[in-house]
Amino acid sequence: MRLKFLFLFTSLLLIFSLLLVRLIDVELIKGRDFFTLAEENRYFIKKNPTERAIFLDRYDQPLVKNEKQYFHYFQKEQLYSDKAFITRDEALPLLASDSASVSHEFTRVYPYKEALSSVIGYLSPVTENDLQENPSLGLSARTGSLGLEQFFDTNLQAKNSLMKFETNALGQKQRLIEETPAVYGQNIKTALDPYLSEVAYRAMADKKGAVVVMDASNGELLVLLSSPSFDANVFEEHFINSLYKRSTQESLTKIKNYLNDEDQVFFNRSINGAYPPGSVFKLITALAALEEGAIDENTIVDDQGTLKVGDYEYANWYFTQYGRVEGVVNIQKALARSNDIFFYKAAEWLGPTKLAEYARLFGFGSQTGLQSTQEASGLVPDPKWKETQRGETWYLGNTYHFGIGQGDVLVTPLQVANMTQAIANHGTLCQSSLLPVTQQNCRDLSIDEKNLNLVLSGMLSACSQGGTAYPLFPYNSQLASVLESNLSDEEKIERGMIACKTGTAEFGAADAQGYRQTHAWTTAIVGIDQEKLLNSLEEQEPLINVENNNEANKAKWLELVKTHGFPKKIVITVLVESSSDKIYSEGSQDAAPIIAQILDWMF
Numbered sequence: 001m002r003l004k005f006l007f008l009f010t011s012l013l014l015i016f017s018l019l020l021v022r023l024i025d026v027e028l029i030k031g032r033d034f035f036t037l038a039e040e041n042r043y044f045i046k047k048n049p050t051e052r053a054i055f056l057d058r059y060d061q062p063l064v065k066n067e068k069q070y071f072h073y074f075q076k077e078q079l080y081s082d083k084a085f086i087t088r089d090e091a092l093p094l095l096a097s098d099s100a101s102v103s104h105e106f107t108r109v110y111p112y113k114e115a116l117s118s119v120i121g122y123l124s125p126v127t128e129n130d131l132q133e134n135p136s137l138g139l140s141a142r143t144g145s146l147g148l149e150q151f152f153d154t155n156l157q158a159k160n161s162l163m164k165f166e167t168n169a170l171g172q173k174q175r176l177i178e179e180t181p182a183v184y185g186q187n188i189k190t191a192l193d194p195y196l197s198e199v200a201y202r203a204m205a206d207k208k209g210a211v212v213v214m215d216a217s218n219g220e221l222l223v224l225l226s227s228p229s230f231d232a233n234v235f236e237e238h239f240i241n242s243l244y245k246r247s248t249q250e251s252l253t254k255i256k257n258y259l260n261d262e263d264q265v266f267f268n269r270s271i272n273g274a275y276p277p278g279s280v281f282k283l284i285t286a287l288a289a290l291e292e293g294a295i296d297e298n299t300i301v302d303d304q305g306t307l308k309v310g311d312y313e314y315a316n317w318y319f320t321q322y323g324r325v326e327g328v329v330n331i332q333k334a335l336a337r338s339n340d341i342f343f344y345k346a347a348e349w350l351g352p353t354k355l356a357e358y359a360r361l362f363g364f365g366s367q368t369g370l371q372s373t374q375e376a377s378g379l380v381p382d383p384k385w386k387e388t389q390r391g392e393t394w395y396l397g398n399t400y401h402f403g404i405g406q407g408d409v410l411v412t413p414l415q416v417a418n419m420t421q422a423i424a425n426h427g428t429l430c431q432s433s434l435l436p437v438t439q440q441n442c443r444d445l446s447i448d449e450k451n452l453n454l455v456l457s458g459m460l461s462a463c464s465q466g467g468t469a470y471p472l473f474p475y476n477s478q479l480a481s482v483l484e485s486n487l488s489d490e491e492k493i494e495r496g497m498i499a500c501k502t503g504t505a506e507f508g509a510a511d512a513q514g515y516r517q518t519h520a521w522t523t524a525i526v527g528i529d530q531e532k533l534l535n536s537l538e539e540q541e542p543l544i545n546v547e548n549n550n551e552a553n554k555a556k557w558l559e560l561v562k563t564h565g566f567p568k569k570i571v572i573t574v575l576v577e578s579s580s581d582k583i584y585s586e587g588s589q590d591a592a593p594i595i596a597q598i599l600d601w602m603f
Contacts, residue, residue, distance in 0.1 A: 050158040051106045053185030055120060055148060057192050058222070058436065059560040063120060065109040069240055073101045085246075105243060107236045112194045114229035115201040118268050119192065119434070121147030122232035123239070142239070146266065148434065151371050152188055159183035191220035191436050195557040196598065200225045203597040208263055208577035209520075210270035211594060212417040215567040216525060218437040219421060219430030221370075222570070224414070226269040230258050271375045274410040275575065278505030279338045279587065280521045281359075281405025283423065283455060285346055286331060288358035290451035294349035297454055300328050303341040307400070314400050316340040317504070335458025336467040338502060340404050347403025352394060355402060356382035361445055362419045364411050368432045369441075378415055381408040406506060416523050417573035420501075423459075424493075424525040424569055427452055456489045459499035459525065468502045469522060471592040475599065493527040493569065500524035500595075502587030507578075520576040520585035522592040527569050532603065534562055554601070572598060 051066040070091035071083045083103075086094075094102045108123050110116065123142040134154070144153040160182060193213070200211040204227040213223035238251035258265050267273065289295045303326040305319035317340055318324055326339055334342035347355055359365065365380035381402065383394035401407035414432060422429035427447035430440065463469045464476040476497050483495055493499055503521035510516050574591040578584070585591075 047160040048103075048182070049105050050160045050182040050184065052108070052123075052158055053156040053187045055192075056187060056189040057194050058190065058220075059193075059564050060189065061194075061560075063110075063112065063116060063190065063192065063194060065111065066106045067109050068104040069107055069243070070102060070104045073103065105240075107240050108232070109236070110232040112198060113231045113233060115197040115225065116192070116194060117147075117232040118226040118229045118266075118270070119147050119224045120232065121145055121149035122235045123149060124235065125239075146268070146374070148188070148190070148371065151373055155188060156185040158185045189436060190434050191215070191222060192224070192434065193222040195553070195560075196602075197223045197225055199598055199601045200594070201227065201229065203594045204228075204576075207590075208269070208579055209575045209591075210273065210413040210573075211598075212270055212413050212571070212573040213598070214417050214421055214432065214571040214573075215437075216421050216424035216569040216571050217430075217567060218440060218442070219418070219432045220437050220567075221432055221434050222567075224270050224434065226267070226271075226273075228261075228263050228265050230265040234258070268372075268374055269575065269577070270413045271370060271372055272412070273575075274376045274378045274412055275519055275577075276407075276409060276505040276507050277405040277411045277416060278503035278519070278521055279340075279405055280416055280501050280503035280523050281409065281411075282335065282338065282343050282403070282503075283419065283459075283501055284359050284362055284364070285343050285350070285355060285403045286335060286455050286458070287423075287447060287451060288355050289346040289350045290331070290454060291358070291447060292350055292354055295331060295346050297331060299346075300330050301334070301339075301342045301345050303327060303329050303339055307341055307344050309396055309400075312397060314340070314344055314397070331454055332458045332461055335455065335501065336461030336464075338462070338468050343403045344400040347399050348396065350403075352399045352402055353382050353384075355399075356380050359409070362422055363415055363429060364409070364419070368414055368418055370414065370432050371434045375414070376412050378412055379408060379410040405503060413573055413575045416521065416575075417571050420523045420525060420571045420573060423452060423455060424499075424571055453489060456493070456499050456525075459501055460489055460492065460497060462502065463498040463500040463524065468588050469498075469500050469524075469592045470588055471596045472498050472500060472524070472599075475596075493525060496527050496529040496532065498524050498526050498595075498599075500592070502592060504585070504587045515584070517578040517583045518585055519578055520587045520590035521574070522587050522595055523571065523573040524595050525569065525571055526599065528566060530566065530568065533566065534558065 054066065055063040057063050068088070070086050070088060072086045072091075072094065073083050086102075091102050091104075110120065110122070122145055124145040126141040126143055141157075144150040144156065149156070196213055200213070200223050204211060204225065206228045209227055211223055211225040211227070212221065214221055234251055234254045238248055238255060241248045241251055303316055305323075305325045306313045306315045308314075316326065317338065318326060326333070326337055326341075329337070329339045329342045331342070333339065334346075359380045364378055366377050367375045381398075386392050386394050386398070386408075398407055402409060418429065418432055421432075422445060425442075426449065427445045428442050429445055430437075430442040433441075460476070461467050463472045464480070465473050467473070479492070479495060479497050483492060483497075487495070489499070501523055503523075505519045505521060506516040507519065508517050572595050574594045576585045576590040576594070582590070
């Protein structure tokens, strides 16, 4: 009996000891934690969506918009009520009579679709890396992907307003305890012209390539187009379908088609594509050789079709294509006719190391400093590079190829536009910018004005009768007939004449006949006659509204130009890639017509 009592007593003592330990643990050790949990359960924090900041164009109009998507709470007092999507028309009466039962989310609307998606980008769900870099982002947040949306994501992000409610044991909101106001992002004005971007996109007609339009005085970018492109609204369609648990099959299929597109629609060819420049590089060879005294305005080369060096022959394109020769060629004719023989010799007399120095001086081989995370640097080769990277000796043939923009040299369309901008701007190279330039970021390249004028003269001839850019001949022919004959080349350009250079760049392996595929280039300097431009305002009939039909409204554009102004001189650079449909793209035939279509629309 005594043993039973002792066993019972010991058991009770053990039980109460365990209860006491648990009580101490709950009350003293973890008491604060449990109190915090209880307090948290007592309150509910509701986040009210705040719209992301937007981009504006150069005319202060929205390039993107935020649209409210409304939904209706079935149990508005519950913390986690079922909800259903409703239209704006359905939401407005409820907002007036029972606002607590209605809420909304914001979706991004991209009115200019394919014409601007490659430069603006799109929104995507937050990733693990995003949360690590910015812990203040919520799991439901979205961040910018590609383009300006990505580069300026931090500036655009808004912090939601918060409402803290006290709740009861049934999980119902009782009273509002505290409200934290929203913190808004910063709207960003760009230098982009969406109307010209639409025109450029239509002109490219889904050809692979790029169009860059730049203010020649300061590097502002009016157009930065990569083609073919994508419609950023597809990602918003997928987001809203996911949000309201509707079928996402259609939008998901569109996104997968983009991702699997062999044309790589997310690859920004204007800034991330590095290509052999072909004959547009001859502008660098010409200026470098003139500056170093390797040639001057009196230098002539006799083109007899080919240039022989030992067992090798280096031909002029005119001889290869038509079996014809140019004869005696000076610098102006060499640029007008894009004569390879002249530039072989100019590069030889100059030397590859000096040529590489001038290429880098004009921005080749390095990023331009654009507001982007995707910009390629390209490549400027020289003898030291070839020996270091390839373990090979540089030969005279390498110099010949370098002098005409072939061989290993690679550039982006934006870099070519920047080079052309420096020539148009009296030898002052400005950093390209997608934002309005408030403080000049330019450097004087110290190029002799006389040499710049020689090159400009050759470029004017390239766009005139007898040159290579025949789709642009009508512009210069028409103006030449009415302009004073004693005007300088610079004055002719200011009055609206075009100075340009075409290029046809070989790449890849040769076929059985010895031919390589080719990309097409044309880069041009265009003077904008402001009076002529604005005079056409009275003659212009309004076109289809851009917001509804993706067609640029010419009359609206001219009204905006009249109010906000337009650059006095622009650079237009076009690249058209080789494709399976046309493996031999040619500068005058494929790239120059794109410029002609843009100018036709403008004037």
